[in-house]
Amino acid sequence: MDEILKEFLIESHENLDRLERDLVNLEKDPHDSETLGSIFRTIHTLKGSSGFLGFGKLEAVAHVGENLLSKMRDGLLVINPQIAGALLSTVDAVRTMLAEIEATGSPAERDYSELIALLAQLKDGPSDSPAPAAVAAAPAPEIASEPAPAVDPVVEASAPAPVDPPSAPVLAEVPQEPPAASLPPTPTPTPISAPTPPPAAAPAAPAVAASAAPATPPAAPTADAHEPRGSAASESSIRVDVSLLDKLVNLVGELVLARNQVLQFTTQHADSAFLATSQRLNLITTELQGSVMKTRMQPIGNIWNKLPRVVRDLASMCGKEVRLDMEGKDTELDKTIIEAIKDPLTHIVRNSVDHGIESPEGRAERSKPREGCLKMRAYHEGGQVNIEISDDGGGIHIERVKQKAVSRGLITSEHSARMTDHEAFHLIFMPGFSTAEKVTNVSGRGVGMDVVKTNIEKIGGTVDIHSQFGVGTTLKIKIPLTLAIIPALIVTSGGEQFAIPQVSLLELVRLEGAQTKQIELIHGAPVYRLRGKLLPLVYLNRELKLHDAPEVALRGEIHIVVVQADGYPFGLVVDEINDTQEIVVKPLGKQLKGVTCFAGATIMGDGHVALILDVLGLAQRASIVSEIHDRNNLHEAAHTRKADDQRQTLLLFGSGKGSRLAIPLSTVARLEEFPRSAMEYSGGQAVIRYRGQILPLVRVADYLPDNGHTPEDDADTMQVVVYSEKNRSVGLIVGNIDDIVNESITVKRHAYGNGILGSVVIQDRVTDLLDIQTILRSVDPTPKPGSAAA
Amino acid sequence: MSQTQQFATFHLAGLFLGVDVLKVQEVIRYQTMTRVPIAPSMIEGLINLRGQIITAIDLRRRFELPDRPEGQLPMNVVIRADDGAVSFLVDEIGDVVEIDDESYESVPETLTGTARELICGVYKLSDRLLLILDTERASNLPAAYSRPTVKN
Incomplete structure (x- = not known):
């Protein structure tokens, strides 16, 4: 395709995008002369270029649109939904024509006379009625006092001057702005219907754009950096083919790998010159990587x-x-x-x-x-x-x-x-x-x-x-942020290295010594109790049919990478956790597309290829996803208090004068110990700064019948049970944490007080079930946005 | 006047195979590979070819031939394909031969099985037959493997 035509298409598409945006904005704020000016200029440019390139039909549509706009710009008309709709249809019509031009080289035979008539009618509409509301609302400029007032001349002005590139007239207008052209708020009902005879075309042109020209350079949004309008913008940016950028990103990826390899060598050499050079290489590469990635950022x-x-x-x-x-x-x-x-x-x-x-x-x-x-x-x-x-x-x-x-x-x-x-x-x-x-x-x-x-x-x-x-x-x-280079955790399993994208990573757990016995089996399926919740485990080496590394079993430690698939966490048991790295993601060949466990591959510092695990695929393979669905449902059922005769895992703690209390462990986020001095007050509510949030504190003893001074008030440290539900948290100050039991509980005695659900017998002791909901309501700890600790 | 064509040749368990020399990106000796767990067995692994990750396919397994004797290292024939390169593991590399088009014949009907699928023609050399490998087919997995994730 013709170079000029291509430019025209690219630019026009950009212009249309902005036009659309501006129109919607204008509808919101009909008196924003800046936006109106921008719309006008855009359509004007479009009209000029299409005339220049010989697209008469396109020019005609743009022309009537411009006529309508010029009335609005002069304050004779105010945008209303009808006008906005018509102008947006104009944009659509232009877009259709542009698409046709792109496809066939010329706009298809289509009849736009209806649209043109509508636009013309809208333009003339209010001017037929004497002193219409629209005119009164928008202060009309002193057209009579202007030497080159009417807009129509401009329309003609740009068309017969096809030698200049379309945007050139606008550029030229920016410096020389007749100040009178800005809209002065003098509501003088002027004889608008009388068409002004077109004066010399050349002096008219500046006047047109000038109304909004003063605001043009600062108003140009960054996204429109390609626009030749803003003087600085055109010089500071160029258009680059995306495929070239893709190639650059790939090359930088290679460079990053080569750099990683060089850095590995530095550990084996003591030559200081070599070390310094490789350090420099390292820095430059990192910076280059950042900059190149930025070129693709939008x-x-x-x-x-x-x-x-x-x-x-x-x-x-x-x-x-x-x-x-x-x-x-x-x-x-x-x-x-x-x-x-x-x-x-x-x-x-x-x-x-x-x-x-x-x-x-x-x-x-x-x-x-x-x-x-x-x-x-x-x-x-x-x-x-x-x-x-x-x-x-x-x-x-x-x-x-x-x-x-x-x-x-x-x-x-x-x-x-x-x-x-x-x-x-x-x-x-x-x-x-x-x-x-x-x-x-x-x-x-x-x-x-x-x-x-x-x-x-x-x-x-x-x-x-x-x-x-x-x-x-x-x-x-x-x-x-990007697909090309991602942070990942490198792990080893069955003697092979794998990368796990940081995105799916939740936390790392290491079990050693006796803790390794805490992995339990549910009908053969291994689980681990992570803070009271059952975490299904997947042994990576078994799932991928890798060899067991016998020395790993002897080491007596188990590494669990807690990852998340589809919103469900599960633990991936690996032999070793190496480190985190920025890895360059390379796609796998088509032969391996069917293997859902891998998202790609990467090259490690030593030149070795490592596979990138696809956590979701792995979870599906290990049936984790559907399994967890069921498990969560069961768990949720246990959660409902209605079911009195249910096995529940309960956290037992003491408070007040020897009372024993229990809450379901599933509602407990963490157990914490704070020094008493860390307690602060906010609006009469005891609070503590906790993980960047303000955590309201509740003294559980207050909810017990005999709530006088208790031994726990004297201790230097407070035992706090952090309860979390959705994004609400509350800290319960308790006397001492006793135990965690899994009991089938039957409420023996029902509530006797606010904050207590009822009493049960656990381990031959009467235990009160705390009513967390009531306590939560009493402090209403709904975190407001920005409630981070000051 | 007849046309000639150049083929890179290699040996694979008694077969003498050739591919169009223009399709061959390079020939390299055996590289350490990263095994791909749970992948079809004919995929030997991934190799790092100057920053490009290439899937290596063991042609013996692709042809359903017995495995290479222990200790014998295969060679990589890296073939250019539309969607990146792929490496075929072969026993031994032969010469590049220039052959007259006239000696071409299509595959005899009696050839059956996997070989039939992967060989797209035969050139009659003076002392032996050169079988032309259909690289496109050979780099695809057989239909039976299209869903390789077999659950245990």
Whole structure:
């Protein structure tokens, strides 16, 4: 294709993207002359270039659009949904034509006269009626006092001057701005209908752009660095072919490997010159790696920019009012990842608007503001990017989700009864699931969320969902920054090295000596009690059919890598944990695609190839994922207090004057010991700074009938049971931790006081069951955002 | 006037095989490999070829021939493919031979089994037959292996 044409297409696509964004913004703030100016210039440029390249039809459409805009820019018209809709259709029409030009070299024979007529009619509409409201609302500029007032001349001006590149006139306009062209707020009803005779074309041109020109350079967003408009921007950036960047990244990957190998040699040499050189090589490589990776980084705003339009169109189609808030637009991600999450994100947003946010009436009934709010947030966290999409809509109705899943035959009704809320939410990610009562144009065809999930998992990300019925839904996506070089833990099993991506890593546990006996078997399946919860174990060497390394068994220690697959943790037993490394991910050949346990391979410092474990694939192979589903369900059943005759694992502790209390161990996050001096007060509530949070403290003795001074109040250290539920935590100050028992409990005596559920007999002693829920409510420790310890 | 073609030749348990010389990226001696657990047995492992990770396929196993005698190290014939390179492990490397197209014949019908699938033609040399390896097929796993994750 012609070089000029190609440039034109690329630039026009960029322009259209910005146009769309600006239009939606303008609709929100109709008096933003800066945005209006930007829209005007964009369409003007488009018109100029298409005229120059001989696309008459394209030019004609842009022309009427520009005419309409010029009236708006002059303050004679104010944007309304009708105008915005028409202008957006113009954008669509232009986009269609551009696509056709790209495909065939010229726009297809299509009739745009309707659109043109609509635009023309909109332009003329208010000017027919004398002193329309629109005019009164927007202060009209003093057209009469202007030497080159009308916009129409400009339209002609750029067309007969095809020698210049399209954007050149605009560039030239920036310095010489007639100050009078900015809109002065003098509401003078001017004779607008009288067309001004076109004066000399040349002087008219500057006047057009000048109205918004003063704000142009600072207003140019970073994403538009390619725009030749901002003077500095055009010189400081160039367009580079993505494939060239890909090649660079690959080469840097090689360099990193070579560097790692060189560094290994340095350990065997004492030559100081060599050491210094390799140190330098190390530094430079690291820096180069960072910079090259950066070239592929793009702000997530690049794909978010499309969303305001999506939301706007959808909202008006569904008769809803939706505001879109975006936070963290500058968060950068690798280009391939950006591409990969584009569709899933759009889908989620559509879903939120269509299903999530209620109609204005429905919202009013629930005493929410009529306008729904869709909030998107992106931020970096621990080498990953988190994207949250939350709406303040209706939330997910768990029972309806369950019913739907049962009626679709996705789960059994028995299964649904045992399901936790969290698991129920995840049902919406199952293929063939949709709760929309009726299929709309937008969504509800039963495809979608499962595709969203698969697409995100494909790039090594995870999706999580939280929802509260009537309050809203939040989807949280975690994705890696880049796919090319990732941090990983290197482990050894059966004499081979494997890399485990840091993303799926939770923690490392080492058992030695007598602790190794703590691995128990449930019908042959090994489990370990990790803080009271059963952690299923997978022996990596057995799963991969590697040789047992006999010396490992003799060493008397067991290394457990706790990883997470699909939200379910399990322990991977390995022979040795080596270290963490930045590894360069290399794909496996097609012959190995069927082996789901490996996500790729990498080259270690010694040139040796190591396989990268695919934790999810491994979990599936070891049947962990489905197994845990069942286990969690059982566990959850045990959790419910209704079932009196259940075996429960209980934490026993003493408090007050010899009372013995118990709480289910599953609710205990940690047992801690704090010095009494660490206790502080906040609003009369005893608190303690704990892991960057403020943990409210509750004296358990206060909930006992005889709650006077107790021996534990005198001790220098406090025994604290940290209880966590969802994201609420509370610390219970107890006297002493006694034991952990697994008992079948029967409540003998029912509650006698606030905070006590009832009494049971455990180990021949009367033990009170603490009512954590009541205690939690009494301190209401809902963590507010940013409640980190000061 | 007839055309000639060049083939890189190698030996594999009594078979004399050849591939188009232009498809061969390089020939290297045996490298230490990283075994791929639970992969089909014909995949010998992964080798690091100057930063590129290449799957090595044992041609003996691919041809369902008996394993190489203990102690005999195979050679790597690295073949260029559309989606990266692949290495075939063979017993011994032969010469590059230039052969007249006229001596070509298609595979006789009597040849059956795996060999039939992997050999795409025969050249009649004066003293022996050169079998042309279908590298594309040989680098793919046989259909039976398409789902190699067999649960125990």
